[in-house]
Amino acid sequence: MKPVAASWSFPPRGVPVRTPMHPGRLLARTCLAPLGLSQSEAARVLGLSRRRLHELVHGQRAMSPDTAIRCARYFHIDAGFWLAHQAAWDSFHAWKRLCSGSASPSVSH
Template identity: 50%
Template sequence: MAAFSSLDPGVVANAARPGRFRPGRTPLHPGYFLESRFLRPAQISQDALARALGISRRRVNELVRGRRAFTPDTALRLGRYFHTDPALWMVMQSVWDVHQAWRRADGSY
């Protein structure tokens, strides 16, 4: 079990601040955040994370590549493993989803 209690709150705030949606700026996908702020610094492989979380390596890979959405189940598992608030992952996913919806709507709202 990895501990990331020293994660800079500013990084989290900038990555997942619900009131800060800016159509011109693409937010971080939570999978990129997972890889760049948790997996790489701790030298945890996707395979090792999958085993630790009890999920498939394919699921982890799709999350990291931005091809799968973070679910409450995934958020809970990551929260337990990394000692983070599961809401972090869900807020980041929500911000990502709103941005993608805005792009699909061609910025018309």
């Protein structure tokens, strides 16, 4: 049986239609800014290097499970929340790469 061609005009179920906010930017806006925490202070209380937190906040680094757990413990926001935002970010950008032709879609048999 011949595989049915996928429609590339809209994302598949589970992939955001619009660009989601990077979890690091979300962290800065919803946790650091309201508490008046600088990146240096936040890095210290989370047990992260300043560079690691800076890269996360600026969208240059992914929210790892380790960082999500640290954020959950300090800010009392479920680690799954942070990881779900990272998954949304990753799937949206993977979709954009596929649509732009920079990655080939594969079909599982």
